[in-house]
Structure formats: structure tokens, C-alpha cells
Amino acid sequence: MRRIVIALTVMLPILAGAWQLISFINQPTSNVAQAAWNAEYWNNTSQAGKPIYSTQVDTVSFDWGDQRPAGVSTSVFSARYTGNAYMDGGRYEFEVTVQGEVHVYINGALIINESSNNLNGSYRGQANVIRGINAVRVDYINRGGAAQVQLNYRQVAAQIDEKPTPTATATKIIVPPFPTKQPSDTGEKNPPSTPIPSKSWKVEYFNNPNVSGKPVFVTQATRVYFMWGQAIAARGVNRDQFSARMTKNETFAQGTYRFTARSDDGVRVYVDDDLVIDEWRAQPFGKNYSVDVPMTKGVHQLKVEYFDQGGAAALQFSWVKR
Numbered sequence: 001m002r003r004i005v006i007a008l009t010v011m012l013p014i015l016a017g018a019w020q021l022i023s024f025i026n027q028p029t030s031n032v033a034q035a036a037w038n039a040e041y042w043n044n045t046s047q048a049g050k051p052i053y054s055t056q057v058d059t060v061s062f063d064w065g066d067q068r069p070a071g072v073s074t075s076v077f078s079a080r081y082t083g084n085a086y087m088d089g090g091r092y093e094f095e096v097t098v099q100g101e102v103h104v105y106i107n108g109a110l111i112i113n114e115s116s117n118n119l120n121g122s123y124r125g126q127a128n129v130i131r132g133i134n135a136v137r138v139d140y141i142n143r144g145g146a147a148q149v150q151l152n153y154r155q156v157a158a159q160i161d162e163k164p165t166p167t168a169t170a171t172k173i174i175v176p177p178f179p180t181k182q183p184s185d186t187g188e189k190n191p192p193s194t195p196i197p198s199k200s201w202k203v204e205y206f207n208n209p210n211v212s213g214k215p216v217f218v219t220q221a222t223r224v225y226f227m228w229g230q231a232i233a234a235r236g237v238n239r240d241q242f243s244a245r246m247t248k249n250e251t252f253a254q255g256t257y258r259f260t261a262r263s264d265d266g267v268r269v270y271v272d273d274d275l276v277i278d279e280w281r282a283q284p285f286g287k288n289y290s291v292d293v294p295m296t297k298g299v300h301q302l303k304v305e306y307f308d309q310g311g312a313a314a315l316q317f318s319w320v321k322r
Contacts, residue, residue, distance in 0.1 A: 037083040038227060043074040045141045050231070057081070060138055060151040068147065079149070081138040082227065084318060089131030091157035097122045097150045100142035104151065107135050108286035120146075126156065132258050132320040135288070195249040195299045204245045205234050209266075209307040211243040221246070224304055224317035233313065243307040244315070254297040256322040260290045263306060264314045270303040271295075282309045292322060 036056035043052050053071025060081045068077060096102050096112055099120050104112035111125030140149045200222055204215035217234040224246050232239050261267045261277050264285035269277035276291045306315045
């Protein structure tokens with residue numbers, strides 16, 4: 001049985017913390033959906049077409065001067081850096097030092113929008129963030145001359161959880177913890193065996209939007225973080241009208257975990273075959289869907305299903321202990 005619990009969060013002013021680079025190196029691996037920033041570069045200022053160079057970087061901190069990033073062959077270029085960073089929640093201030101143009105997005109919201117040609121300075125914006133995974137994106141444009149971009153952040157107001165109140169808006173919470181089925185529940189002579197933890201995700205692709213039939217391609221992945229864009233997801237997979245299933249057995253300590261999914265287009269998330277996130281529809285990439293699930297100690301089965309209707313394709317999934 002499920003019921004909805006209402007949780008209230010308030011902001012408590014604190015002295016602003018020290019500025020720091022957003023780096024995934026020192027973040028707990030269970031709290032972050034990726035190990036580095038995804039960096040994409042274009043030989044144009046509109047970020048149009050397929051990137052001419054893609055890589056991963058530890059931080060967004062570059063001072064190229066009159067040089068250009070690796071792979072860029074033109075005097076004008078643009079770049080995009082995307083990452084999922086764990087934050088403590090509350091209000092954060094972001095500062096970008098730039099020579100060029102820059103746009104900074106937090107969870108899809110534009111907080112720094114500096115479009116003037118050949119800026120040279122530091123610019124700030126603030127955003128309220130959740131305690132957990134937050135999506136950060138930096139778009140950089142250089143129209144010639146010296147090139148530089150560096151992103152820092154700091155917490156300026158903490159988030160405190162208060163007692164439940166019926167007047168607040170909610171994050172959905174599922175209670176009680178999913179139990180292990182007993183023989184009397186299923187009519188089986190023996191209880192189901194405990195699943196064995198898996199080191200990676202099994203990823204299956206289907207050339208239909210229904211996750212049905214035989215997969216056309218099967219592979220492994222270390223995390224569910226896919227920014228396919230207009231590219232083909234895998235060998236033999238349709239560019240549009242495809243689906244995917246990701247499965248993994250993960251070991252959890254007892255406690256409540258927040259599972260978060262973000263997709264373009266549809267996504268479903270199952271924990272031990274219980275559907276906890278159901279956003280199976282065409283939709284743009286941007287909104288995070290989260291659910292709090294109490295988990296018993298041990299190995300639990302995770303399953304993420306995804307479909308792409310057409311156009312750009314993307315899927316992200318992560319969790320954090322509350």
C-alpha cells in the first residue's frame with residue numbers, strides 16, 4: 001500500500017560559504033549520476049549540428065587565451081558543459097568568469113544570461129536547489145579573441161526539513177519499505193532467492209517505443225546517463241521511435257532513498273518490480289521526477305524503461321540517501 005506524505009522545507013540564512021569549483025571527483029559515488037562533466041564543442045556559435053569534439057572534464061575551468069580547445073579549428077566556437085552535481089539543498093550562488101558569452105542553467109532554469117559580445121569579467125546568479133542531484137549546464141560562445149570560462153558556486157542559505165504539515169506541497173514518498181515476499185504471499189514452496197549484486201547496468205535497446213520483443217542491441221553501462229541528442233543510441237537502433245530497458249541489482253543500506261529520473265521522452269522506474277516513477281509520455285528534457293522510497297538493507301532490483309518518440313533523446317537516473 002502507498003500513501004502520500006507531505007514534506008515542508010524552509011531556507012535558513014547562513015554566512016556564504018567559500019567559492020569552489022563544481023567537481024565530481026570528491027562526491028560520493030552513490031550520490032552522483034556521473035563521474036565528470038560532459039563537454040561538447042562546435043565550430044560555430046549556435047551549437048548547431050553534431051559536436052566536432054566531445055570529451056569529459058573534471059571541472060569547468062578553462063583559460064585558453066588566444067588558443068582554442070582541442071579539436072576546435074576555427075576562430076569562433078561554442079561549447080556546452082553538462083553535469084549532475086550533488087548539493088546539500090538550499091540557496092546557492094553561482095559565479096562564472098568569462099571572456100566571450102555565457103548562459104548558465106540550474107535544473108533547466110536560466111540563472112545567468114550574458115549575451116553581450118566579448119564579455120570580460122565575472123557574473124553571478126542564484127538558485128534554490130534540492131538536497132540531492134541537481135542538473136547544471138553551461139553554454140559558452142566565443143566570437144573571436146581571447147577565450148575563457150570558469151564556473152564556481154557556494155551555498156548562501158541552508159535547507160532545513162521540518163515536521164510534516166498538510167499545507168505544504170509534496171515530494172511523493174512511498175511507505176512502508178518493500179518487503180521480501182514470503183512463501184505464504186506467493187504460494188511458492190520456497191521463498192525467492194536473494195538477487196546477486198551486479199557491477200554494471202544491463203542495457204537493452206528495442207526498435208519500437210514499447211520495450212517489447214527481442215532487443216536489437218544489448219550492452220553494459222556504469223550509470224544511467226545518456227545524452228544521445230540526435231545521434232543513434234547504439235549500433236542497429238532506430239534514430240527515433242526506439243526504447244530501452246536498464247536493469248541492475250544494487251546493494252542498499254536501510255533508509256529512505258530519493259530516486260530521480262529525467263528524460264526526453266518517456267520514463268518508468270521500478271524498484272523490486274514496484275512502479276515508483278511513471279512518466280510514460282512524450283515530453284521535453286528538463287523536469288526532474290523524484291520519489292522517496294524506504295529501502296530495507298540488502299540487494300534490490302532496479303529497472304528503468306525509456307522510449308523516444310522523435311527528435312532529441314536523453315535519459316538520466318540517480319538516487320541519494322535522505
